[in-house]
Amino acid sequence: MAMAAGEPSLNLQVFNILIMVISLYIFCIKLHIPIKFFFFFFDDGDEFRPPGLNRCGKSCRLRWTNYLRPDIKRGKFTPEEEQTILNLHSVLGNKWSTIATHLPGRTDNEIKNFWNTHLKKKLIQMGFDPMTHRPRTDIFSSIPHLIALANLKELMEHNSWEKQAVRLQNEAAAQMAKFQYLQYLLQPPSSMSPAAFSNNNIISPSNVNIPNDFDTFDLLNSLSKDSTLPLLMEPSSINNIPSSFMNTSNNNSTTTIQPSIHDSIPFSHLPDLESCLISKDNMVQTSNFSVLCSTQGENSPTSPWRLPTSDDLSPATSSPPPAIPPVTNTGGDDCSASSYEGGPSSPSSIWPELLLDDPLFHELA
DNA sequence: AAACACCACAACCGCTCTGTC
């Protein structure tokens, strides 16, 4: 490995490179240029980050908009804000920035976090799908209902002295199931359309899906014979709907049927969260049965199978009883947790097979 | 007191949109 004549020695080359590096270093120090600047091509970020601070301009902007901005409101969300978020989310979905424009002082990030950590869980706990704001129909949401059924069954077995009252309640349960099935069938197909968000939806033949199968007609006939339930299709009878079926907070006499219409309004069927949310350890949530018991006048405080009512949940408030989440099928594909289609493809095949065939249901009905 | 689980929230990430050159 003889070195060619006139070619600088290896030591000299290294020395020259060293001199260049030192010169560059001094140059950078004099001009206050960070050395890191020359290694920007190794930076994995898409923006240049100033030395010393591991922050890019983007994160600084986020820090300002989400935290440092002086007009940001601190503290917990008020119930009004909570309700606003719920209402807006039912209409807008996860458009956090749009929702934030309606809540001065709150950032989209804050609202998003609040939703993910609080409101979503609340809705799930209440048995509502946080995406559709409608009663969930998956098996997990049905578990509290089934537990309530099981408890009721057990109580029935051990409390023969109240068989008569239980029988009445079972009849009411069957009627309620029929009613909810009918209500389900009568849902407008475009229940998720913006027009459906209006709280002034009035039931009328024009906005009601006339059922087209015989099962439904049979059900209608059976209901019309039943004095317990009103004739829904006759406007004159709408005012006769028992108050428990109606949103009692609506004092307007414009014949607005809350249960069925509520079911078509993504959020309006929800009661005030504070008034109906039950503590975590209470397995019996706002279920059909809590409403059912209260509607039949059999829900005496001493009754052994008494389930919580809205009064139990919030004695101080006079808010209406929670809406009736339809008795849910277990695993039906009409309204999955994340993809509600707004209407059943074959309504008559959903309830009877999956829910009404439930042995517990048969025993009770 | 320590370990662990859970919760709340700021921060980050990746993507899309928009304005500028």
Next chain:
DNA sequence: AGACAGAGCGGTTGTGGTGTT
């Protein structure tokens, strides 16, 4: 028209605090 930078947005993660065992 296309490239680029910055802003905006929604989903996700990291982390510190708190409660529980």
